[in-house]
Amino acid sequence: MDDASMVGLMGRVTGTIGPGLVGEVIVRVRGGAEHFLAYPASPKDRIESGTVVMVVEYLPPRTVYVSAAYDS
Amino acid sequence: MPMIVGVVAGAAVLALIFIVVIFKLMWRVAEPNEALIISGSKHRTEGLEEGMGFRIVTGRGTLVLPGVQAVRKLSLDLNETELSVDCVTHQGIPLKVRGVVIFKVGDDFVSIANAGRRFLDQQKLMSERVHNVFAGHLRSIVGGLTVEDMIRDREKLTGQTRAACGTEMEKLGLIVDSLQIHEIEDPTGYIKNLAMPHAAAVQRDARIAQAEANRRATEAEQQAAARMSEATRDSEILQAGYQAERDNASAKARQAGPLADAAARQEVVVQETRVAELEAHRREQQLQADVRKPADAKAYEKRTLAEAERDVRISAAQAKAKETELAAAAEATRVTTAAGAEAEATKARGAAAATATRATGEAEAAAQQAKGLAIAESARAKGLAEAEAIKARAAALAENQEAVVAQQLAENWPEIVRAGAGAFGNVEHMVLLNGADGMSDMFAKALTMGGTGLGLARQLLSSMGQDQNGQAGKDGSAVNGFATPSAAPPSQKVPMDGES
Numbered sequence: 231m232d233d234a235s236m237v238g239l240m241g242r243v244t245g246t247i248g249p250g251l252v253g254e255v256i257v258r259v260r261g262g263a264e265h266f267l268a269y270p271a272s273p274k275d276r277i278e279s280g281t282v283v284m285v286v287e288y289l290p291p292r293t294v295y296v297s298a299a300y301d302s
Numbered sequence: 303m304p305m306i307v308g309v310v311a312g313a314a315v316l317a318l319i320f321i322v323v324i325f326k327l328m329w330r331v332a333e334p335n336e337a338l339i340i341s342g343s344k345h346r347t348e349g350l351e352e353g354m355g356f357r358i359v360t361g362r363g364t365l366v367l368p369g370v371q372a373v374r375k376l377s378l379d380l381n382e383t384e385l386s387v388d389c390v391t392h393q394g395i396p397l398k399v400r401g402v403v404i405f406k407v408g409d410d411f412v413s414i415a416n417a418g419r420r421f422l423d424q425q426k427l428m429s430e431r432v433h434n435v436f437a438g439h440l441r442s443i444v445g446g447l448t449v450e451d452m453i454r455d456r457e458k459l460t461g462q463t464r465a466a467c468g469t470e471m472e473k474l475g476l477i478v479d480s481l482q483i484h485e486i487e488d489p490t491g492y493i494k495n496l497a498m499p500h501a502a503a504v505q506r507d508a509r510i511a512q513a514e515a516n517r518r519a520t521e522a523e524q525q526a527a528a529r530m531s532e533a534t535r536d537s538e539i540l541q542a543g544y545q546a547e548r549d550n551a552s553a554k555a556r557q558a559g560p561l562a563d564a565a566a567r568q569e570v571v572v573q574e575t576r577v578a579e580l581e582a583h584r585r586e587q588q589l590q591a592d593v594r595k596p597a598d599a600k601a602y603e604k605r606t607l608a609e610a611e612r613d614v615r616i617s618a619a620q621a622k623a624k625e626t627e628l629a630a631a632a633e634a635t636r637v638t639t640a641a642g643a644e645a646e647a648t649k650a651r652g653a654a655a656a657t658a659t660r661a662t663g664e665a666e667a668a669a670q671q672a673k674g675l676a677i678a679e680s681a682r683a684k685g686l687a688e689a690e691a692i693k694a695r696a697a698a699l700a701e702n703q704e705a706v707v708a709q710q711l712a713e714n715w716p717e718i719v720r721a722g723a724g725a726f727g728n729v730e731h732m733v734l735l736n737g738a739d740g741m742s743d744m745f746a747k748a749l750t751m752g753g754t755g756l757g758l759a760r761q762l763l764s765s766m767g768q769d770q771n772g773q774a775g776k777d778g779s780a781v782n783g784f785a786t787p788s789a790a791p792p793s794q795k796v797p798m799d800g801e802s
Contacts, residue, residue, distance in 0.1 A: 245461060252465040264409060265477065267468045279457075291412035292472050 235259075236288035240299055243268070243283055247296065248276035255283055255296055271297040331363035335378050337407075337414045338364065339422065342371035358411050358418070376418050376425070380406045380479065383429045387437050389444040391452070398487035399444060403436050404480040405471065416475030432476070439466045449492060452483070459483070 239257050244265065247253030253268040270277060271286045277298055287295035332338040341356035366373050385401040407417040421428050443462045444452065451458050463481045471478055486493065711718065 245464060246457070251461055252468050254464060260409060262409070267464065267472070291410055291416065291475065292408055292477060293469075 236294065237285055239285045241266075241268075241283050241285060241294075241296065243277050243279050243281045243296075246277070246279055247283075249273055253277065253296075255285075255294060257285060257294070266292050266294045268294050268296050271295045327368050328365050329363055330359075330366050330373050332359050332361055332375075334361060336360075337376045337378060337418070339374045339376055339414075339418045340364065340366060340371050341374075342367075356418075358414050360409075360414070374418075374422055376407065376414060376422060378407050378409065378414075380404060381429055381432070383433045383436065385433065385436055385440060387440045387444075389441045391444055392446060392448045395449060395488075395490060395492050397444065397449070398489070399440065399483055400485040400487070401440070401481060401483040403432060403478060404482075405432060405476045405478045408475055408477045413472075413475040413477070416473065418475075420474055431474075432471075435470060435474075436467065436481075439463070439470065442466060449486075449488075449496070452486065453493070 236257075236259065239259060241255040241257035243253060244256050245252075245254030245268075247255070247268050247270050249270070253270075254265050255268040256263050256265045268283070275297065277283060277296070282299040283296035284299045285294045286297050289295070330338060330340075338359040339356055340359060360378075381404070383403045383405070385399065385403060387399050387401075388396065389399055390396050407413060407421075421431075424431070443459070443466055446462060447455075447459065460481065463478070467478060467481075488494065
């Protein structure tokens with residue numbers, strides 16, 4: 231399990247991600263689903279709960295930077 | 303030889319047993335909820351960079367050299383910590399928050415390594431540590447929130463919790479699965495007061511809704527009751543109608559027997575009556591035949607005989623009447639003839655007599671006429687003289703009426719006295735008082751009465767006249783001065799011969 235395995239995974243936002251907020255995403259990883267603290271990859275983005283996101287950066291142990299998977 | 307084989311076999315078994323025991327001592331398996339942390343030798347690092355000095359095994363077995371390597375287990379189970387924190391909200395309202403934090407060691411090797419370094423010997427104390435960390439953070443979190451946010455905005459609470467504790471717990475290699483606020487004790491009654499308007503509104507709405515529901519239910523019940531009453535009424539009306547029909551039918555059925563009896567009896571009576579009628583008819587016929595016909599025949603016979611007899615008698619009477627009539631007619635004719643002859647004879651005689659009488663009468667009449675004319679002439683002369691005398695007397699009377707009356711009284715005195723005495727003639731005894739004077743008085747009065755009442759005098763004269771009418775004769779009329787009817791010529795009626 232290295233860093234590269236996390237990047238590129240898809241996840242779902244369970245706590246709103248935005249500037250000034252600490253969001254939460256749940257990502258399927260290691261045979262289960264774990265939640266990670268999430269920050270927006272672009273600092274101005276605000277990603278509401280329920281949005282499908284993709285992990286673009288993984289900061290061990292439990293922080294990820296995400297961006298919206300689909301342009302809405 | 304077999305002994306050698308036994309020894310060899312025993313040794314092999316022993317060796318096998320030894321190997322198994324050794325293997326059991328060296329081989330360690332990590333259970334799903336734990337991580338093995340193995341330290342003590344140079345080895346391949348799995349997922350960890352150099353310098354860590356231990357390796358982490360999860361979910362599988364690994365060989366461990368007993369006495370060379372140390373194996374420790376780190377539980378990955380869920381832990382929970384009860385929180386009971388006195389805190390003050392953003393508005394300065396003191397609250398006591400009770401909650402629970404559910405956390406576990408993170409599943410990645412970094413988290414396991416961090417947690418292993420921090421809690422490997424203090425796994426029992428992990429909850430206490432976390433409680434301390436969370437107590438401080440919860441105060442700051444609640445301090446940044448209002449009561450309304452805590453109650454209503456869970457997202458904000460969890461967001462704040464993540465912001466405050468997430469990185470903190472990351473350092474400890476823990477992840478927070480859940481932070482739940484069980485209870486917020488509110489010594490100032492803020493929440494209660496906060497809820498009160500809504501509670502009142504809700505209670506009002508509930509009462510309104512309940513009243514409305516009650517009203518509708520009552521309406522529905524009353525409508526249902528009315529419908530039931532209506533249905534009951536209709537049903538009773540129908541039942542009453544059917545009952546009436548049943549009663550009618552049963553009454554008819556009850557009366558059917560008597561009616562049938564009556565009808566049968568009536569039929570019997572009718573037939574009997576018919577029979578009686580026929581009997582009577584027959585009897586009548588019989589009587590007609592037996593009695594009436596013979597009686598009629600007899601009556602007819604008698605009647606015929608009587609009629610014949612009557613006709614005979616009538617014929618006889620008619621004949622007799624005819625005969626009598628004829629006789630009477632003959633007699634009448636005879637009498638008439640005789641009477642005619644008599645009449646003719648009488649007529650002839652009468653005519654002859656009349657002729658004779660007439661001749662005689664005419665002669666007499668001529669004589670009488672001559673005589674009458676002479677008398678009339680003399681009477682006329684006399685009348686004229688009397689008329690002159692009357693005229694003279696009337697003139698004298700007009701001049702002196704009293705004197706005329708007195709003269710007349712004097713002329714007729716003797717008759718007056720006689721008449722006055724006549725008035726006393728009917729008196730048997732007359733007592734006169736006062737002697738001769740009385741007598742003269744009496745007469746004087748009587749005469750005075752007569753003098754005064756000319757009517758009395760005339761009465762006296764008239765009575766006197768009646769007395770001496772016969773003897774007075776021409777004197778009376780001369781005295782009175784009136785020509786009496788007796789003085790008229792009596793020869794005015796001339797018998798006519800032809801009238802008789």
